[in-house]
Amino acid sequence: MTQPSSSIGRPRTPAPGVAAPELRIARLRSHARRLSLSALVLIGVAGATAYFYDNLPEPYENWMLLTAAGALVLLLVVVPYLVWLSHTWTITTRRVIERSGLFGTSQREISHVRGYAIQMRRGILQRLWGAGTLSLSNGVEPPLRMKNVPNAVLVHETLVDQVEVNQILAHRDSQTFGSGSIDT
Numbered sequence: 001m002t003q004p005s006s007s008i009g010r011p012r013t014p015a016p017g018v019a020a021p022e023l024r025i026a027r028l029r030s031h032a033r034r035l036s037l038s039a040l041v042l043i044g045v046a047g048a049t050a051y052f053y054d055n056l057p058e059p060y061e062n063w064m065l066l067t068a069a070g071a072l073v074l075l076l077v078v079v080p081y082l083v084w085l086s087h088t089w090t091i092t093t094r095r096v097i098e099r100s101g102l103f104g105t106s107q108r109e110i111s112h113v114r115g116y117a118i119q120m121r122r123g124i125l126q127r128l129w130g131a132g133t134l135s136l137s138n139g140v141e142p143p144l145r146m147k148n149v150p151n152a153v154l155v156h157e158t159l160v161d162q163v164e165v166n167q168i169l170a171h172r173d174s175q176t177f178g179s180g181s182i183d184t
Contacts, residue, residue: 020169025091025158030148031131035084041076045069089146091158094166096136098144110136110144112159112166120156134159 049069053062087100098108110116115138122132132152136159137143149155 020093022092022094025093025162026155028089028091028146028149028155029084029087031126031129031150032084033129033131034148035081038077038080042073045072045077089149091155091162093162096144096159098146108144110138110141112162113170114138115163115167118156118159118163120152122152126152132156 052065082102086102090097095109095111100106116136119135120132126132131148131150134146134149134156135143
């Protein structure tokens with residue numbers, strides 16, 4: 001049996017019975033358009049603070065202005081950015097991993113070998129931005145939802161390919177080294 005050799009594209013198929021290395025295909029976050037309101041708030045707060053600084057009747061009110069501006073930036077800009085930054089999906093050659101949480105991290109995994117159904121939903125705004133929501137359901141656990149994934153069509157095709165490749169490799173290995181191999 002010859003192995004396909006290619007300098008680009010898919011990695012080579014491992015020999016039967018040899019464990020394939022787990023390689024990272026992609027690491028994703030939800031679409032960054034979610035942070036557009038935070039960017040507008042930051043621009044507005046910076047402009048309002050610059051305009052009102054030293055234009056207030058009493059000098060101690062400048063500190064109140066800066067405190068209010070800092071609180072707005074912290075609550076409406078920094079916290080949403082950290083929440084967005086702390087939620088990732090990693091697609092490897094063996095599984096999909098969802099990690100979320102700022103301080104206490106939670107993690108969910110779904111294996112390509114077991115197989116799962118992939119459902120893609122795209123609203124009007126998601127289509128404009130090339131995003132979409134993917135639901136991965138294996139029928140046993142609650143579905144893993146990948147909300148507002150950028151390049152949703154490409155991610156969907158990648159997941160379908162990985163499920164197919166992993167199931168082919170698992171079937172090949174079970175036939176080669178299974179309990180019922182017949183030699184004639």
